[in-house]
Amino acid sequence: MQTDTKHRLLNTSEALFAERGFYGVSIAAIAKEMGFSKQALLHHYPTKEKLYGAVLQRISDDFLEQQLEAEQASHDPLERLKTFYLGLAKPSPENVQRTRLLMRELLDNNGRANSAENWYLKGFLTRIIQMVRAVEGLGGLSDEQALITAYQWLGAVNYFLISPPTLSGIFGEATLERMHRGFNDQLVALIDSSIKAHCSV
Amino acid sequence: MQTDTKHRLLNTSEALFAERGFYGVSIAAIAKEMGFSKQALLHHYPTKEKLYGAVLQRISDDFLEQQLEAEQASHDPLERLKTFYLGLAKPSPENVQRTRLLMRELLDNNGRANSAENWYLKGFLTRIIQMVRAVEGLGGLSDEQALITAYQWLGAVNYFLISPPTLSGIFGEATLERMHRGFNDQLVALIDSSIKAHCSV
DNA sequence: TCTTTACCTTACCATGTGGTAAGGTGACTG
DNA sequence: CAGTCACCTTACCACATGGTAAGGTAAAGA
Numbered sequence: 001m002q003t004d005t006k007h008r009l010l011n012t013s014e015a016l017f018a019e020r021g022f023y024g025v026s027i028a029a030i031a032k033e034m035g036f037s038k039q040a041l042l043h044h045y046p047t048k049e050k051l052y053g054a055v056l057q058r059i060s061d062d063f064l065e066q067q068l069e070a071e072q073a074s075h076d077p078l079e080r081l082k083t084f085y086l087g088l089a090k091p092s093p094e095n096v097q098r099t100r101l102l103m104r105e106l107l108d109n110n111g112r113a114n115s116a117e118n119w120y121l122k123g124f125l126t127r128i129i130q131m132v133r134a135v136e137g138l139g140g141l142s143d144e145q146a147l148i149t150a151y152q153w154l155g156a157v158n159y160f161l162i163s164p165p166t167l168s169g170i171f172g173e174a175t176l177e178r179m180h181r182g183f184n185d186q187l188v189a190l191i192d193s194s195i196k197a198h199c200s201v
Numbered sequence: 202m203q204t205d206t207k208h209r210l211l212n213t214s215e216a217l218f219a220e221r222g223f224y225g226v227s228i229a230a231i232a233k234e235m236g237f238s239k240q241a242l243l244h245h246y247p248t249k250e251k252l253y254g255a256v257l258q259r260i261s262d263d264f265l266e267q268q269l270e271a272e273q274a275s276h277d278p279l280e281r282l283k284t285f286y287l288g289l290a291k292p293s294p295e296n297v298q299r300t301r302l303l304m305r306e307l308l309d310n311n312g313r314a315n316s317a318e319n320w321y322l323k324g325f326l327t328r329i330i331q332m333v334r335a336v337e338g339l340g341g342l343s344d345e346q347a348l349i350t351a352y353q354w355l356g357a358v359n360y361f362l363i364s365p366p367t368l369s370g371i372f373g374e375a376t377l378e379r380m381h382r383g384f385n386d387q388l389v390a391l392i393d394s395s396i397k398a399h400c401s402v
Numbered sequence: 403t404c405t406t407t408a409c410c411t412t413a414c415c416a417t418g419t420g421g422t423a424a425g426g427t428g429a430c431t432g
Numbered sequence: 433c434a435g436t437c438a439c440c441t442t443a444c445c446a447c448a449t450g451g452t453a454a455g456g457t458a459a460a461g462a
Contacts, residue, residue, distance in 0.1 A: 023224040026449065040410050100308055107301055109367045122371045144379045148387045152357035159356025166310045170323045178345045186349045189398050197394035227419065241440050249420065
């Protein structure tokens with residue numbers, strides 16, 4: 001498959017799946033967006049599930065890459081951790097889109113089996129646990145404690161990332177803008193304060 | 202409509218919508234689960250959207266009630282806040298189900314308009330802001346700061362609540378069980394520590 | 403030059419979708 | 433008793449769904 005077409009196909013699929021979910025998007029809709037027929041799409045990916053899987057796989061690959069990059073960004077474990085989470089919280093369209101998609105995946109995981117997503121999350125979470133443990137004073141945390149802590153931060157970030165449409169609907173665009181400006185600082189503060197709490201125990 | 206049938210219908214609809222999302226559930230599937238024909242369902246609610254709206258409305262009403270109850274539970278604002286969040290984090294099937302549904306709503310809000318959910322969240326969030334502000338030492342927070350803080354906790358709770366299927370798939374049932382046992386304490390710790398951080402500024 | 407291969411087309415299909423139409427039954431009411 | 437109403441049925445409809453079948457075109461390789 002031509003890499004250009006492949007990229008474009010995965011991009012549009014990712015965008016549509018993120019926006020409306022697996023069941024909310026038809027392969028015909030994706031094909032139309034691509035400018036060719038439904039069967040052209042089925043030539044590239046024989047089923048809708050396979051296409052969806054490819055989208056997840058690419059996200060998974062990119063994520064690993066990003067995480068490895070982040071691990072080399074700084075020598076201070078705490079700094080590294082913060083940088084990493086700030087990266088996750090970046091409200092760029094692509095990042096928001098992927099967060100939405102992965103959140104849907106988390107919700108749908110009950111029903112549709114999806115190994116790709118699980119693999120992605122497994123490596124991802126395992127590496128985060130290590131990152132948390134590497135911070136000075138947190139070496140003594142159990143796996144579960146480190147995971148819960150990391151997961152709480154993750155939840156804080158991801159939940160906020162998918163909320164702007166609703167939040168702006170409720171409080172208006174201006175308030176949302178102010179929230180965005182304040183979020184990063186408060187995220188760092190959140191990380192700092194919960195680390196301090198762990199250390200003082 | 203007979204209240205018993207109505208309750209049963211809303212219950213099964215809520216369960217199915219929470220599990221598979223709006224597009225993932227057909228009214229025929231709901232009717233089958235109820236044991237009568239699709240048109241019997243359409244007699245009660247003329248469209249799928251109306252049914253879905255009624256499900257959301259009921260959740261909204263219940264939520265308000267719960268929140269008002271929580272506000273009378275204790276006289277200490279901090280205690281009240283913790284109790285409230287612990288209530289939100291309760292991993293009971295009904296609570297998890299509703300969290301899943303509302304999370305989907307947050308994701309779909311981009312596309313399908315939904316005033317019921319927005320109203321629900323508006324009152325809900327506004328009241329939380331007040332609860333945060335009522336805590337000693339946090340009276341000086343701006344609306345946005347209080348909202349971000351409350352939202353971070355909300356994200357930590359809700360994200361964890363929808364994760365068990367995935368987490369148990371990755372780390373196994375035993376680890377998940379341990380996480381559940383540790384979560385409440387760490388949630389309280391999270392709240393405490395971020396409040397302390399706000400106060401010391 | 404012949405064949406294969408990647409990429410695309412139109413035609414088609416069984417199934418499922420949300421929703422309408424029309425009618426039936428039994429209880430409650432004037 | 434006649435009429436209304438809540439609640440349910442089967443039949444039906446237009447349309448969208450994921451996927452198959454069969455074929456066409458152009459480029460690349462033998």
